[in-house]
Amino acid sequence: MSDEALAHISAAERKAAEVEGIGPNVPTRPIARVGVIGAGTMGGGIAMNFANVGIPVTIVEREQAALDRGLKVIRGNYERSLQRGKLTADEVETRMARLTGSLDYADLADADLIIEAIFEDMAIKKAVFARLDGLAKKGAILASNTSYLNVDEIAAATSRPADVLGMHFFSPANVMKLLEVVRGKLTAPDVLKTAMEVGVKIGKVPVVSGVCDGFIGNRMLSRRQQAANELLMEGAMPWEVDKVLTDFGFPMGPFQMSDLAGLDIGWSKETSKGETLRDRLCEMDRRGQKTRAGFYDYDEDRKRSPSPVVEQLIRDYVKEKGGMVREHSAQEILERLLKPMVEEGRKILAEGIAQRPGDIDAVWVNGYGWPRATGGIMYWAGVR
Numbered sequence: 001m002s003d004e005a006l007a008h009i010s011a012a013e014r015k016a017a018e019v020e021g022i023g024p025n026v027p028t029r030p031i032a033r034v035g036v037i038g039a040g041t042m043g044g045g046i047a048m049n050f051a052n053v054g055i056p057v058t059i060v061e062r063e064q065a066a067l068d069r070g071l072k073v074i075r076g077n078y079e080r081s082l083q084r085g086k087l088t089a090d091e092v093e094t095r096m097a098r099l100t101g102s103l104d105y106a107d108l109a110d111a112d113l114i115i116e117a118i119f120e121d122m123a124i125k126k127a128v129f130a131r132l133d134g135l136a137k138k139g140a141i142l143a144s145n146t147s148y149l150n151v152d153e154i155a156a157a158t159s160r161p162a163d164v165l166g167m168h169f170f171s172p173a174n175v176m177k178l179l180e181v182v183r184g185k186l187t188a189p190d191v192l193k194t195a196m197e198v199g200v201k202i203g204k205v206p207v208v209s210g211v212c213d214g215f216i217g218n219r220m221l222s223r224r225q226q227a228a229n230e231l232l233m234e235g236a237m238p239w240e241v242d243k244v245l246t247d248f249g250f251p252m253g254p255f256q257m258s259d260l261a262g263l264d265i266g267w268s269k270e271t272s273k274g275e276t277l278r279d280r281l282c283e284m285d286r287r288g289q290k291t292r293a294g295f296y297d298y299d300e301d302r303k304r305s306p307s308p309v310v311e312q313l314i315r316d317y318v319k320e321k322g323g324m325v326r327e328h329s330a331q332e333i334l335e336r337l338l339k340p341m342v343e344e345g346r347k348i349l350a351e352g353i354a355q356r357p358g359d360i361d362a363v364w365v366n367g368y369g370w371p372r373a374t375g376g377i378m379y380w381a382g383v384r
Contacts, residue, residue, distance in 0.1 A: 005375030009365055012358030012376065016207045017196055020355055021189075028194040029139060035060065035111035037128060039070025039101070042145055043117035045173030048074055049202040051098040052174075058100045058107050067101045074099065077174060109135050113198065115167055117145040125149065126157035133158035141191050143167040148214040151184045162188040165195055168215060169204075170367045178367030179204035180215050205366045210353040217363045219348065220377075223340040228254040231336060232277065233318055235325030238295040239306045244333040249371025254337075256304065259294035263287045277317055281310070342381040349383075357383045 032055070036047045039061045047057045061067035078095060081087040087095075100107070108114055114136055116128050125144060132142055142164045144154050155164035166182025179199040183192050192208070199206030209215040214222055228241050242253025252260070263278050264287045272279045281287070281294060286309075288294035289302055296304035318325060328336075348354045354363075361376020374380040 005373060005379060008358070008375040008379050009361055009372055012356075012379075013205045013362045013366070015356070016205060016359045016362045017200055019189075019192060019196060019208055022193050026189050026193050028197055029112065029141065029190060031055065031112045031141075031194065031198055033058070033111045033113075035108035035114040036117060037105075037108075037114065038117040039067050040117065041073070042169060042171060042173055043115075044070045044074045044077075045171065045175075046115055046117055046145065046169050047099055048077065048095075048174040049169075049204070051095045053202055054098070056098045056100070058102055058111060060102050060105055060108060062103065064103060067103065071096075071099065071101055105131060105135060108132070109137060111136065111140060113141045113143065113194075115143045115145055117169075120146060120149060122149055122153065125154050129154055129157040129164070133160060139163070141165070141194060143195065145169055146182075148218050150213075151182045151211050152186070155184045155186060161186040163191055165191055166209075166211075166215070167195060167199075168209075176367060177203070177205045178217070178363060179206045180209050180217065180363065180367075181206050182209050182211060182215055184211055205362050207359045207362050208355055210351070212348075212351070212353050216348055216354050216360055217367050219353075220341045220344045220360075220364070221368065223344045224337050225254055227336050227340050229277075231328065231333060232314055233321065233323040234328065235315070235318055235323065236328050236333065237306065237311060237314065240328070241333055241337070244330050245337065247330070248334060249373065251369040255295040259288040259296055259298075259304070261288065262290060263294050277314065280313060280317065284309075284313075286310070338377075338381075341377060342383070345378050345381075346383065 034050045034055055034057045036043050036057055036059045039059050043059060047059050050057045061070065075096060078087060078092045082089060082092050114132055116125060118124060129142060136142060144151060144166050145168060146166055147168055151166040155161035158164060161184065165184055165187045168180035168182060170176035170178045181195045181199060196206045212219060231241055238255035242256050245253040264282050267282045272283055274280050274283060285291055286293040289298055292298040295310055297307045298304055345360050349357060354360050357378035360378045364370035364377045365372050370377055
């Protein structure tokens with residue numbers, strides 16, 4: 001689009017770091033040591049952000065094997081940067097030396113900021129935060145990397161809800177620029193300001209969100225996914241839907257994204273009754289890129305191609321469920337996918353979940369691949 005759109009998104013990203021009502025008189029807390037709970041893909045990526053800027057990190061896992069695996073992945077990431085000439089061998093070793101693995105929560109006692117990056121299960125997260133409450137030092141900030149759970153409920157598991165907030169990183173966390181900083185109803189102003197400044201320090205675009213299911217980005221994404229699923233029930237094929245979004249400028253469409261993430265996230269073989277298309281694909285062991293089959297077929301280089309098996313599966317499913325098959329123009333598919341997202345964005349603004357339309361633009365450009373040249377979703381829709 002225009003230079004004006006690019007200027008808008010650049011300004012929006014800078015503005016997003018400013019929190020309304022928190023001025024320069026509010027102090028920040030010093031962050032000299034960080035703790036990360038979980039050495040999986042997210043935890044490891046989060047830890048790298050801090051090691052990269054000179055902040056030592058203690059990574060806690062439950063089992064030695066998981067800890068070793070996580071540290072090995074981090075080293076592999078750094079060594080790829082070495083091969084590309086982005087780091088020297090000395091820099092790789094210096095960054096790795098800032099990372100300490102542990103199986104003992106007590107080793108987090110001197111951390112100024114502790115980020116929990118474990119399974120999305122409220123009961124488990126509450127248990128972790130109750131445990132942290134008993135050992136974290138006074139004034140430590142306790143953050144959850146949850147992507148949709150209620151931060152206020154997590155904070156209520158502690159005796160210090162003012163010190164608790166969400167820090168939602170995007171995967172891969174050592175690469176993706178977006179950081180949704182989720183402000184609980186009791187989060188202290190200096191805690192929020194510190195998290196925002198930390199976000200900038202580690203090279204992220206931090207955006208404040210209020211507490212709601214899915215926060216800003218995933219709440220809007222769920223509307224798009226719902227619309228994409230409805231299109232399939234009208235006989236549109238996954239590759240037709242995805243192509244409309246990649247033609248618009250996205251790096252990938254919703255079904256390609258599902259295959260990449262894994263269709264079996266949250267799916268259970270024992271309880272599956274074949275109620276949804278996703279259930280049926282998983283039951284056929286078409287679980288995404290990792291099984292070289294999902295909505296698409298994949299070759300050994302993970303190159304995708306439309307699947308005749310999936311086409312037939314969708315036709316049979318639509319017929320069985322009484323769906324109405326019809327033709328769709330690319331323009332109709334685009335509008336069906338994007339209009340509900342804009343509607344949700346307007347609601348997010350009206351509810352005060354996001355501070356300003358530009359913040360939503362910053363979320364979508366930096367976390368979900370919305371094409372930068374359009375200025376962001378709300379700018380594109382004329383919401384200023």
